[in-house]
Amino acid sequence: MKVKKDYMLRSVAGYAVVVPVGEGAMNFNGVINLNDSGAFLWKTMENDVTEEQMVAALLDEYDVDEERANADVAAFIKKMREANLIDD
Amino acid sequence: MNSKSQEIFEVSKEKYVISGINVGMILRKGGIIETQAQKYIKDFEGYPQIVIGINDGRLAFENAKTPSLSLLESEYMLTGAKFCEELIAFDGFMLHSSAVVYENKAYLFSAPSGTGKSTHTTIWRRVFGEDKTFILNDDKPVIRIVDGKVLAFGTPWSGKTDHNENVGVPLQGICFVERSETNRIMPMSPKDAIHRLLDQTLRPQNGENMSKLLDLLDKVLSSVKVHTLQCNMEDEAAIVAYNGMNK
Numbered sequence: 458m459k460v461k462k463d464y465m466l467r468s469v470a471g472y473a474v475v476v477p478v479g480e481g482a483m484n485f486n487g488v489i490n491l492n493d494s495g496a497f498l499w500k501t502m503e504n505d506v507t508e509e510q511m512v513a514a515l516l517d518e519y520d521v522d523e524e525r526a527n528a529d530v531a532a533f534i535k536k537m538r539e540a541n542l543i544d545d
Numbered sequence: 546m547n548s549k550s551q552e553i554f555e556v557s558k559e560k561y562v563i564s565g566i567n568v569g570m571i572l573r574k575g576g577i578i579e580t581q582a583q584k585y586i587k588d589f590e591g592y593p594q595i596v597i598g599i600n601d602g603r604l605a606f607e608n609a610k611t612p613s614l615s616l617l618e619s620e621y622m623l624t625g626a627k628f629c630e631e632l633i634a635f636d637g638f639m640l641h642s643s644a645v646v647y648e649n650k651a652y653l654f655s656a657p658s659g660t661g662k663s664t665h666t667t668i669w670r671r672v673f674g675e676d677k678t679f680i681l682n683d684d685k686p687v688i689r690i691v692d693g694k695v696l697a698f699g700t701p702w703s704g705k706t707d708h709n710e711n712v713g714v715p716l717q718g719i720c721f722v723e724r725s726e727t728n729r730i731m732p733m734s735p736k737d738a739i740h741r742l743l744d745q746t747l748r749p750q751n752g753e754n755m756s757k758l759l760d761l762l763d764k765v766l767s768s769v770k771v772h773t774l775q776c777n778m779e780d781e782a783a784i785v786a787y788n789g790m791n792k
Contacts, residue, residue: 465755467756467759467760467763468763469735469739469759469762470735470736470738470739470763470766471735472735472736472739474759476743476748476755476759478749478750478751478752479750479751479752486748487740488739488740488743490736
């Protein structure tokens with residue numbers, strides 16, 4: 458799965474923000490704020506990845522145990538799906 | 546076919562300098578934009594950096610989407626949108642706001658239409674003196690980074706009024722205005738400021754320009770403070786705003 462191409466992640470004034478472009482902007486005209494780990498997970502999803510790969514990347518980057526990483530990735534994906542931001 | 550499209554206009558073709566950018570515009574004579582842009586006419590060497598002109602076919606097509614507007618009103622909107630779109634390549638964007646200049650510093654007041662942006666800058670003129678202040682632009686001033694400095698510029702796209710001046714002035718602060726019984730100014734977090742700034746500018750549709758706009762906002766927010774201004778229509782409102790943006 459990967460994040461839809463019509464969204465762009467940038468750091469502005471130290472904050473990670475996601476804005477829609479192109480067709481994305483037709484459906485949604487807001488701004489999404491991501492925290493540090495959210496921005497990190499978003500970036501992993503800019504290329505096609507599996508949930509397992511995302512967990513592995515999170516474990517690599519952050520000092521968290523596997524259980525917590527699994528839960529965080531699952532929660533992130535759930536939110537992304539609810540917001541209709543993922544292409545499978 | 547819309548009967549309005551049968552109207553025939555004489556055309557003017559002039560060189561302008563707007564926000565420090567050399568612009569060539571082909572406009573309908575006597576139109577809103579042709580009239581308001583008079584004081585931006587200035588000769589320059591070589592090719593324009595931006596060319597703006599809305600041909601009859603495009604004007605009729607776009608006007609049909611908003612039939613309540615006259616053709617010349619549509620031309621005004623479309624030329625403004627075109628300028629805004631091209632501006633990003635020159636490190637600039639337009640912010641929907643009323644901009645007042647005092648002591649050679651520009652203060653921008655932004656809000657959704659009808660909140661009282663222009664009312665507030667009118668209070669500044671009354672309080673700080675008609676001779677010591679002027680309206681840089683009453684609707685869509687440009688914010689542009691020139692030689693590392695954040696400047697605010699007047700543009701001929703100044704809304705219902707022709708209050709605009711063809712100068713660039715250091716940008717001292719931006720306020721998002723809310724009506725209130727009492728006057729209060731508070732710093733806005735950069736996180737909120739990003740949302741509000743993006744709400745009050747024309748958002749680029751293509752990714753490349755959006756990317757440039759976000760980079761530009763990043764730079765602007767690193768040197769210009771953004772505030773929330775809750776204010777009424779009394780003189781004190783201007784004084785509170787001025788003090789809050791000069792701390």
